[in-house]
Amino acid sequence: MNEWFKKTLTQIKTLWGKWTPIQKGILAAVIVAAVVIIVLLASWSAKPSLVPLIDTPVTDATVRERIVLRLNEENVKATVSQSGIISVNDEQTARRMRAILLREDLIPQNTDPWALFDxxxxxxxxxxxxxxxxxxxxxxxxxxxxxxxxxxxxxxxxxxxxxxxxxxxxxxxxxxxxxxxxxxxxxxxxxxxxxxxxxxxxxxxxxxxxxxxxxxxxxxxxxxxxAGLKDFDRLSIIEKQQKIIAKLETQYEIKILNILQKTYGTDRVRDLSIKIDMDMSEKTAETVEYLPFQLRADNPETPYDESEVRASVTRSSETATTTYQGTGFNPEGPAGVEGQTAPSYKDTSNLTGLSTQSIVKTNEEIGSRRTSEIVSPEMGRRTVSVNIDGQWRKKKDANGNLVIKDGQIEREYIPIPDDELQKATQAVQAAIGYSALRNDSVSVLNIQFDRLAEFEKEDNAYFRSVQRQRILLISLAGLALLLLIFIVYRIVSREIERRKRLREEELLRQHQLEREKALWEAEQAGMEVSMSVEEMKRRELLENVINNAREHPEDVALLLRTWLMEE
Missing domain, CATH: 3.30.300.30 (ANL, C-terminal domain)
Structure with missing residues (x-):
């Protein structure tokens, strides 16, 4: 196998060497084209196939946009072709989205969403x-x-x-x-x-x-x-209505608290209670109003009223007059029977009389307005109650220090004035849209809060701070005393060291003088003085020590102290 592979490779190399550059370029182009075709085929075959959501194209742009928007809400990627067919990635997604579109009436009327066996x-x-x-x-x-x-x-x-x-x-x-x-x-x-x-x-x-x-x-x-779910639907409606009322009460509560807490502070406004009555029943009201005619409107630029109003307008009128003149006739019954007419009326019979009757009929038109409305819901009575605490002030003496009584800080309670409470009530009434016709009730009270626990915490914190201040002052005083003792000790020790250094310098100076005197006497006597190397080094060292002692006395004292300790 290896020999065949080597033989084949040798033949390829031989052929490659015999080919011209043009032939080599053609072969390379063919290989590159084959690779590109293979890559394109692989990518095309790996591309997922799309499943049509609806078999028929959706030509209405509005309906198509609504369907695509609903698919986007479900995080479904959709593709719309030029003909209007909407496609998704797989069959399962298509079935699920068809069910949702059917449930929400988004399938076009002329579309058959079902595929039967063919x-x-x-x-x-x-x-x-x-x-x-x-x-x-x-x-x-x-x-x-x-x-x-x-x-x-x-x-x-x-x-x-x-x-x-x-x-x-x-x-x-x-x-x-x-x-x-x-x-x-x-x-x-x-x-x-x-x-x-x-x-x-x-x-x-x-x-x-x-x-x-x-x-x-x-x-x-x-x-x-x-039909059996009516009770459940009714409970759901009641629950929704209660949520609406609770939401409205929360809005009013936030509004009232923002008004009062900006003035009195967050801690002083508490116990806010608000109750809103709402009629959630649906009512149909029809109102007929009869209105007068306005012939001329009022001019708002003049200080007086120029309007002309008439209660009605004559549409038609009819007048009838009847006049009668002659004698009256009073029948008295059958012949041979005496009539029953009273004697006073008999005297007036057969007299000539005149009668006139006038009838006037007038048709008047009046203005009317008919209003038909459905009221639901209707706002009812509103009840608000809020409590505002007064002010607590800590008492101080003439020196500005807090007054301590029975182990506690003495405080004074200052209630809110009545006129200020009235103004706060008016502010709350304006916030809720107060109406006396609805029998609304707004109560802004000044009730003292129980702040014993709060005051106890404040007192404990104050006494702890006072105690910390005292401990700090005592500590500072002790530290200052220790610092003073240390300074005195340093001064005394430095003075002792200085005196000791002076005494040692004096001894060294005397030894040097004695040595120089001995050398001088020897020179005067004509004696040959020979100094060893060690003595010369010792002399140089001594001179250096003297010079250093003059320039740096503290370092020399420390060095001498070390030598003495070693000896």
Whole structure:
């Protein structure tokens, strides 16, 4: 094998040497092109395939932007082609997002989100095709439901009855779903999610209605019984209303505390209690107002009122006048029977009279305004109570020192004046929008707080600081005394050393004088004086010591002390 490899390598080298530079360049270009093609094929094959979210293109730009925005909220990367087809990375993500888009009504109306089995065979019957359609619908619905984040598994059964001749004999399409929620999921109590699954079934199966859909959990509880969820919905609404009231009370509380604490301080404003009554019921009110006509408006630049107002305007009028003149006739009954007319009226009968009747009818028009409004919620009574503490001042004597009584600092309490409390009340009323018509109540009180524990801590801290000051003063005094003793000791010791040094210098000087005197006497006597090397060194050393003693007396004293200790 090695010989063959060596032989092949030798042949390649021989051929390479025989080739011209042009041939070598062509071979290199072919190799580079092959490498580039292999890299491109590898990158293209490694590129993930995209799955269309909706088979049909979404041509409406607004709907397409809403779908893409919803995908971005779910952190799903989507690609939109030039034709309008939205694609995602994998099939599982596509199923999950289809379920979410169906639940939130983001699927276009002309879009069929379900993919059925498309199998063409010559031997297949209509019955088999119907079975395939049914299985396809059930499987797709189950996959879409399982793609939801709140569902661990799902079981779907769809009953598609046979077509009948008469509509009255036609059985309805029914569907039942059993959900297996994930731990911690709220799908069993979330009505919106259940309605999304129910809507998904309606889109998937033709002819399926809400009444024929049953959705249950693994415990057998019916989840789409929305009539039975009315009490739960009512409790949810009440809970939301209570949160709204609590949020509003918190806003007013922060506003009031900011006003009072900026003036009186954080520690002096406490015990703030606020209660807001709100009518959350929905009310419809219709109001009819009859208004006069304003013929001329008031000129605001003049000091007097120039407006002209009329209560009504005449639309039409009718006048009728009737005049009668002649004798009156009073019948008295059948002939031969005496009438029953009173004698006083008989005297006035057969007299000529004149009667005039006038009738005037006038139709007046008045202005009216009809208002129809729905009120919900309506703000009710507001009750605020807050307590502000007075001021505590520490008593001091004539020298400016704190007054200590019974082991405690004596303090004086200064209450808040009534006029200042009234101003604080007005500030709180302005903050909450006080209205006497709502029977609002605002109470700003001055109640003394219990500050015994706080004062005890302050007193202990004060006494500890006083004690520390005393200890510090005593320590400083002791340190000053020690420093004074040390200074005196140093002065005395330096004086003793100085005297000792002077005495030693005097002894050395006397020895030197005696030695010089002896040498001088010997020279005078004509004696030959010979000095050894050691004596010369000793003399030089002695001279150096004398010179150093004059220049640096302290160092020389230390050196002499060392020599004496060694001896």
């Amino acid at each position: 199998v063409e065979r010559w031997t297949r019957t209509d019955f088999e095709r119907n079975i395939d359609v049914r299985r396809a619908v059930i499987e797709e619905v189950r996959k879409h439901i399982k793609a939801l984040d709140d569902v661990d598994d799902a079981s779907v059964v769809v009953n598609l009855p046979e077509d009948k001749l008469f509509q009255a004999d036609q059985n309805p399409v029914t569907a039942s779903v059993i959900l297996y929620p994930k731990p911690g999921s709220d799908i069993s109590t979330n009505r919106k999610k259940i309605e999304g699954i129910q809507k998904l079934l309606k889109y998937a199966v033709e002819g399926l209605t809400d009444d024929n859909i049953t959705i249950a959990d693994n415990s057998g509880n019916i989840l789409n019984d929305f």
